[in-house]
Amino acid sequence: MSGHVPTSSAFKSNSQEALVNRNLQAALRGSRGNFIAKRAAARANVPEFDDIRDQARDMKNHVLANLDLYLEAYEKKVTEAGGHVHWAETAEDARRIVLDICRKSNAKTVNKGKTMISEECGINDHLAENGIKPVETDLGEYIIQLRGEIPSHIIAPAVHVTVPEIEEAFRKHHAHLPPDRDLSELASLQAEARSELRAKYFEAEVGITGANMLIAETGQSVIVTNEGNGDLSQSLPKVHIVMASLEKIVPTLEDSATLLRLLARSATGQEMSVYTTFSSGPKRSEDPDGPEEYHVVLLDNGRSNMIGTEFEEMLRCIRCGACMNHCPVYQSVGGHAYGWVYPGPMGAVLTPSLIGVEEGGQLPNASTFCGRCEAVCPMRIPLPKMMRSWREREFEKNLTPSATRYGLGVWAWAAQRPWAYRLAARIANRSLGITGKSKFSKLPLAGGWTKFRDFPAPQGGTFMDQWKAGKR
Amino acid sequence: MxxxxxxxxxxxxxxxxxxxxxxxxxxxxxxxxxVGPKGIIPHQGQATGPQKLRQFLEKLEANDTTVTRVSSEDEIAHAVARELRKRNLPAAIRMGEDPMFHAQDWGSLDVSRGPGRLEEPVTLSRAQFAIAETGTLVLTSGPDNPVTLTFLGETHFVVLRTEDLRSGFEDMWGDFRKRGLDPRTVNMVSGPSRSADIGQVLQLGAHGPVALHLFMVG
Structure with missing residues (x-):
């Protein structure tokens, strides 16, 4: 089978492994906080930031309410510019379309700019199975391709990889280079990747990129990068394929400015990413460079079914990654524990929508509901609310483990009978207090807690008792 | 169906x-x-007069673009040669067919024209516009300025007429439409290429240029 086989249903065991993986924890410690501080500084420099968020939310809501009309307008413009739009209902359709285009161009090598839609569709495996070599050119994607992994973050795909692990991968895969070369500096690692990939840009027959936006006014696709790899991937080969999901539409160039003002600031804390490129059609007749063919693969893969449901707002997502950068769960277990393409809070909502609640239903439980994801989301997506909706659906479908269901049943019974709830709280309080200990390293039914930290002994009476006694 | x-x-x-x-x-x-501006334009995208220029220069510095200012187009070739010497680069440069560059007397400089090749130590392009809001250069692909020169040059030189500087995205796109441009790509460039994928430490010079230098005319 092509594509990444999801392991999202094993989130619990995935995350237990992640917590004891020393390299992963070291990498997560190294990046923790960086993104948060940079975003906060960038946001503070724009007093109008929250108003721009409102405007972006409203614009995208309008687009989703009229998406059929915008898609038709966009397609018309692409065709006028000499490009081709291919509609893909499923990931499998997208794989077939991409392979067909590659075969028609007799492609042996395909260069890839960073595209999450390609990850979602499992394009790399599918091309490789059919004798075409995919080469990831984004530095982070290149590193994980060498390591045989999938991205663990949507904008920093190799954030889980430590520097020594990168050196190890380069020494193994760049075996034609002198084994005694010095790779002790970060700069020497980056320079080596740059020179290895430079030649590959000229070899590929096809270049595949994603799209941060599709502009209905002009039929342009937009990519936003810092490395310049996406532009080399789309400018040097004969054929450029854009892989985009259909909700990426914005009406006009001015609307693209609204999203650009939010995207880089929310993602990396930059005011603008280094390269923002608007592309339309193949090269013009007088152009000395650029591709001869321009194809857009428009992917649905379950998104049109989200329109009009409680999960529609997820389609406003611009894939900045701010939610995972601010998520205590993501920051503890990393992206791979989520088991599929999209990690963090946005992944917890999107994954069950795209691959089903049976497979992805565990992910919405990976939240403390602290609400930071919603607080920083540039598109004001109510992520916790949607995770709650998924939990309800999981419960309704009887997918929740029986111990959890039983526990929730007991709790619900007590919660509806205040006398019982207070009595139980008082008994628990007294019996823990009677031991004379200040903390517990083991407690019945709380092994999940005490395995990693002590449980503090209650001080004084229950909250309700203290409240009644006038302690306020 | x-x-x-x-x-x-x-x-x-x-x-x-x-x-x-x-x-x-x-x-x-x-x-x-x-088309046309409908929404919020942040204060930062509305600067005018000397403040617009001042802000643009600040933003360029923040995104690691260096700048030389020259008073007229006649001085471009000279300024380019001087910058090459200053950076210890070979006296050779690759560029497109932009009339502004054809009008220059390049002297002893080894000038070649056409799209980018595998090894390009220095390339030269002209920007259509620039944006003071973010310190961004706006280039358009075509025979005058082949798109690959923007990404393959190890050092990328760009010329901008100061009169083409705009306050924000909205006035830039407005004037872009007025010029009737329809290039295959519009390239917004905000500094030299960079990556933080190795050890989460930002390093300049990923796949695109290691250095970006702007010549502002007028």
Missing amino acids: SARDTILARVRDAALARPEAATNREAQVAERMT
Whole structure:
């Protein structure tokens, strides 16, 4: 089978492994906080930031309410510019379309700019199975391709990889280079990747990129990068394929400015990413460079079914990654524990929508509901609310483990009978207090807690008792 | 039914099923598609006069673009040669067919014209516009300025007429439309290429240029 086989249903065991993986924890410690501080500084420099968020939310809501009309307008413009739009209902359709285009161009090598839609569709495996070599050119994607992994973050795909692990991968895969070369500096690692990939840009027959936006006014696709790899991937080969999901539409160039003002600031804390490129059609007749063919693969893969449901707002997502950068769960277990393409809070909502609640239903439980994801989301997506909706659906479908269901049943019974709830709280309080200990390293039914930290002994009476006694 | 028709029908049905679905959706979309600024332009994107220029220079510095200012187009070739010497670069440069560059006397400089090649120590392009809001250069692809020169040059030189500097995205796109441009790519460039994928430490010079230098004319 092509594509990444999801392991999202094993989130619990995935995350237990992640917590004891020393390299992963070291990498997560190294990046923790960086993104948060940079975003906060960038946001503070724009007093109008929250108003721009409102405007972006409203614009995208309008687009989703009229998406059929915008898609038709966009397609018309692409065709006028000499490009081709291919509609893909499923990931499998997208794989077939991409392979067909590659075969028609007799492609042996395909260069890839960073595209999450390609990850979602499992394009790399599918091309490789059919004798075409995919080469990831984004530095982070290149590193994980060498390591045989999938991205663990949507904008920093190799954030889980430590520097020594990168050196190890380069020494193994760049075996034609002198084994005694010095790779002790970060700069020497980056320079080596740059020179290895430079030649590959000229070899590929096809270049595949994603799209941060599709502009209905002009039929342009937009990519936003810092490395310049996406532009080399789309400018040097004969054929450029854009892989985009259909909700990426914005009406006009001015609307693209609204999203650009939010995207880089929310993602990396930059005011603008280094390269923002608007592309339309193949090269013009007088152009000395650029591709001869321009194809857009428009992917649905379950998104049109989200329109009009409680999960529609997820389609406003611009894939900045701010939610995972601010998520205590993501920051503890990393992206791979989520088991599929999209990690963090946005992944917890999107994954069950795209691959089903049976497979992805565990992910919405990976939240403390602290609400930071919603607080920083540039598109004001109510992520916790949607995770709650998924939990309800999981419960309704009887997918929740029986111990959890039983526990929730007991709790619900007590919660509806205040006398019982207070009595139980008082008994628990007294019996823990009677031991004379200040903390517990083991407690019945709380092994999940005490395995990693002590449980503090209650001080004084229950909250309700203290409240009644006038302690306020 | 084709995949296209199936998807569009599903999207349309969902749109029409909304309780608040408008009866005049076509008219609303047509109205929304009329171009021009409609929304919030942050203060930072509205600077004018000397403040606009000052802010642009600050933003360039912040994104690691270096700058030389020259008073007229006649001085470009000289300034380019001087910058090459200053950076200990070979006296050779690759560029497109931009009339501004054809009008220069390049002297002893080894000038070649055409798209980018595998090894390009220094390339030269002209920007159509620049944006003071973010310190961004706006280039358009074509024979005058082949797009690959922007990404393959190890050092990228760009010329900008100061009169082409705009305050923000909105006035830039407005004037872009007025010039009637329809290039295959519009490239917004905000500094030399960079990556933090190795050890989460930002390093300049990923796949694109290691250095970006701007010559501002006038």
